[in-house]
Amino acid sequence: MSYGHRPVLRGATCSFPRGAISVVLGGSGSGKSTILKLIGGLLRARSGRVMLGRQDISRLSESQLYEVRRQLGMMFQNGALLDSLSVLENLAFPLHEHSRLSRNEIVARVHERLSSVGLEDVDELMPRELSGGMVKRVALARALMQDPEVLLVDEPFSGLDPLSTKLIEALLVRINRTLGMTMIVVSHHIPSTMRMAGHVVLLLPGGVVEGNPATLRNSEDASVRRFLTEDTDASEQILAHTHEFEAGEYNPVRRRGAS
Amino acid sequence: MISRLGRWAGGVLEELGRVAVFAGRIVTVTFRPPLRAREFLDELFKAGVLSLLIICVSGLAVGMVLGLQGYNTLVRFGAANSLGAVVGLSLIREMGPVLTALLVTGRAGSAITAEIGAMKATEQLDGLRMMAVDPIDYVIRPKAWAMLVAMPLLSAMFIVTGIVGGYFVGVGLMGIDGGTFVSSLQNAVDFHDDVAGSILKSVIFGTLVGLISTYRGYTATPTSAGVSAATTSTVVLASVLVLIFDYFITALWGV
Amino acid sequence: MEGSPTRDFFLGLFVLAGLMALAYMSFSIGGLQYKGTGGLAVFATFDQIAGLKPKAPVEIAGVKVGLVKSIRLDDTYRARVDLDLDKELKLPVDSSAAIVTAGILGDRYIQLTPGAEETYLKAGEQISYTESALVMERLIGKFLVNVQDKSQSKTEQPKADNP
Numbered sequence: 035m036s037y038g039h040r041p042v043l044r045g046a047t048c049s050f051p052r053g054a055i056s057v058v059l060g061g062s063g064s065g066k067s068t069i070l071k072l073i074g075g076l077l078r079a080r081s082g083r084v085m086l087g088r089q090d091i092s093r094l095s096e097s098q099l100y101e102v103r104r105q106l107g108m109m110f111q112n113g114a115l116l117d118s119l120s121v122l123e124n125l126a127f128p129l130h131e132h133s134r135l136s137r138n139e140i141v142a143r144v145h146e147r148l149s150s151v152g153l154e155d156v157d158e159l160m161p162r163e164l165s166g167g168m169v170k171r172v173a174l175a176r177a178l179m180q181d182p183e184v185l186l187v188d189e190p191f192s193g194l195d196p197l198s199t200k201l202i203e204a205l206l207v208r209i210n211r212t213l214g215m216t217m218i219v220v221s222h223h224i225p226s227t228m229r230m231a232g233h234v235v236l237l238l239p240g241g242v243v244e245g246n247p248a249t250l251r252n253s254e255d256a257s258v259r260r261f262l263t264e265d266t267d268a269s270e271q272i273l274a275h276t277h278e279f280e281a282g283e284y285n286p287v288r289r290r291g292a293s
Numbered sequence: 294m295i296s297r298l299g300r301w302a303g304g305v306l307e308e309l310g311r312v313a314v315f316a317g318r319i320v321t322v323t324f325r326p327p328l329r330a331r332e333f334l335d336e337l338f339k340a341g342v343l344s345l346l347i348i349c350v351s352g353l354a355v356g357m358v359l360g361l362q363g364y365n366t367l368v369r370f371g372a373a374n375s376l377g378a379v380v381g382l383s384l385i386r387e388m389g390p391v392l393t394a395l396l397v398t399g400r401a402g403s404a405i406t407a408e409i410g411a412m413k414a415t416e417q418l419d420g421l422r423m424m425a426v427d428p429i430d431y432v433i434r435p436k437a438w439a440m441l442v443a444m445p446l447l448s449a450m451f452i453v454t455g456i457v458g459g460y461f462v463g464v465g466l467m468g469i470d471g472g473t474f475v476s477s478l479q480n481a482v483d484f485h486d487d488v489a490g491s492i493l494k495s496v497i498f499g500t501l502v503g504l505i506s507t508y509r510g511y512t513a514t515p516t517s518a519g520v521s522a523a524t525t526s527t528v529v530l531a532s533v534l535v536l537i538f539d540y541f542i543t544a545l546w547g548v
Numbered sequence: 549m550e551g552s553p554t555r556d557f558f559l560g561l562f563v564l565a566g567l568m569a570l571a572y573m574s575f576s577i578g579g580l581q582y583k584g585t586g587g588l589a590v591f592a593t594f595d596q597i598a599g600l601k602p603k604a605p606v607e608i609a610g611v612k613v614g615l616v617k618s619i620r621l622d623d624t625y626r627a628r629v630d631l632d633l634d635k636e637l638k639l640p641v642d643s644s645a646a647i648v649t650a651g652i653l654g655d656r657y658i659q660l661t662p663g664a665e666e667t668y669l670k671a672g673e674q675i676s677y678t679e680s681a682l683v684m685e686r687l688i689g690k691f692l693v694n695v696q697d698k699s700q701s702k703t704e705q706p707k708a709d710n711p
Contacts, residue, residue: 074422110420114417117415338555338559453572
């Protein structure tokens with residue numbers, strides 16, 4: 035599909051195994067967030083299919099998509115919490131809309147979820163009063179309110195200090211272990227994601243590479259290895275990649291300084 | 294040159310089509326439960342009550358000016374006793390609905406666009422979609438309907454405060470007899486020709502401003518610059534359209 | 549989900565004020581009838597109505613007793629004015645109707661002068677005695693022509709018509 039004149043994810047095929055934490059890695063502009071949005075139906079591909087189980091959701095109408103989304107939960111990069119509502123109301127929202135639970139039952143569930151992400155006494159706070167780490171946790175709690183089958187996570191570690199990063203990582207892993215929930219995580223934080231992942235999808239300019247973390251780390255392809263073993267932010271590497279693969283299929287983001 | 298004009302016209306028609314589809318979606322979604330009364334009332338509060346002060350102050354000011362100008366003009370023809378009619382008719386037929394619409398556009402209309410645009414920029418609209426809630430149902434619909442309902446109410450209050458202003462100037466300052474003012478007003482104003490047309494105008498303006506402000510917010514580019522541009526666009530577009538529609542409604546409804 | 553009583557209170561006030569303003573505009577000023585028609589329906593014919601409009605008030609001794617329902621041309625090319633008057637009004641059969649002006653530049657309205665008879669007009673009947681409207685231009689013309697009868701011309705009225 036393409037953003038305006040920029041084609042992204044051309045000729046890409048990948049899959050995400052059920053019950054596992056799959057991680058989508060790639061440089062900026064490679065289409066990581068696009069994949070998430072395609073799965074959620076927020077974007078439509080120009081060609082190709084998006085299969086959820088046996089269903090091709092890329093051809094569904096908007097109202098049909100709403101049915102599908104009940105099985106999905108999405109944790110947005112900036113939380114995407116409704117800023118006019120309190121934390122309690124934000125979490126209660128999906129249950130309020132779609133379930134027949136009483137007010138008390140809803141509040142009980144909200145508190146349950148909040149404590150499972152390690153938050154107490156935040157009911158009356160407004161989203162703008164929350165710290166970065168708290169926003170992420172509230173967003174996670176909200177995504178889980180309706181017990182989805184698939185959790186879509188967009189850049190969970192962005193803007194967080196190392197401690198909060200580890201906390202989020204631990205939460206995600208625990209949820210996957212205890213609930214067996216399928217997760218698709220988009221991130222550029224290599225260390226955490228390589229630790230969490232059961233399955234890795236790497237979007238390189240040359241094509242898509244899939245596999246489990248161990249296999250990929252020892253891959254024969256030098257660019258794959260280089261990408262995955264970087265401890266710090268991989269932007270330097272990405273810069274080198276875009277330089278090398280200019281003739282490739284993708285139209286990578288041009289950075290200032292690259293020529 | 295001609296082809297550019299053609300393309301521009303084509304673009305305008307395309308946009309018009311999109312607005313029509315948007316409006317259609319709002320209507321469709323309105324007739325489905327849930328009612329969202331709470332959100333509607335909140336929006337009505339924001340569009341109506343918060344605009345009240347500016348409307349009443351402006352209404353008073355305009356009424357007073359009409360009183361003053363009206364008196365100065367009528368006195369030349371010895372017709373100062375018709376001041377009530379002049380003030381009332383001007384306010385009811387034109388000043389009320391049009392000025393109210395322009396003021397509300399600037400205040401509540403721009404606020405609506407900014408709010409929706411900001412929600413789009415912070416992915417809140419996407420967030421709603423992922424929770425299987427249509428943003429047009431939850432966000433747009435209450436705001437649009439609130440504007441439609443608030444406009445005639447605000448317009449009526451503008452008119453009444455305007456008449457009070459005119460009365461104050463004409464009777465209090467210029468010395469016209471109070472009873473003459475009122476009776477001239479009552480005799481000149483006809484419900485069917487004047488008041489009904491006024492209400493119709495304010496309802497149409499309310500729909501117009503409601504549609505434009507929500508559409509512009511919904512389709513804003515999700516950046517700060519984009520939201521700002523959308524807000525300005527709302528005020529400009531809605532104001533101009535109100536004035537243009539005003540002519541056509543007056544002509545078609547007119548006596 | 550949220551919403552405070554204070555907000556709701558002011559919202560209620562707002563809506564109430566708005567509706568009251570609308571009502572004032574419609575009824576008090578605009579003269580919208582909420583009683584509906586169903587009053588005494590009589591009519592009168594005039595040579596000249598000169599600017600009388602439907603919904604113009606009908607008064608007796610300065611008190612409003614109804615309004616002009618409709619105006620049209622009858623078979624004899626006179627103006628037929630249908631009136632809608634108060635249901636309880638007792639109008640003697642020899643009453644007269646005149647079209648007068650409020651002030652010099654004001655609107656036209658109908659002034660009824662009750663007669664002396666004991667029988668009253670019933671629905672659908674005609675007011676026999678009418679005085680047509682004064683047309684300003686004619687009046688000024690007369691005034692200019694009859695210099696000697698200046699004061700008399702001004703007060704001289706066209707004779708009452710007989711059907």
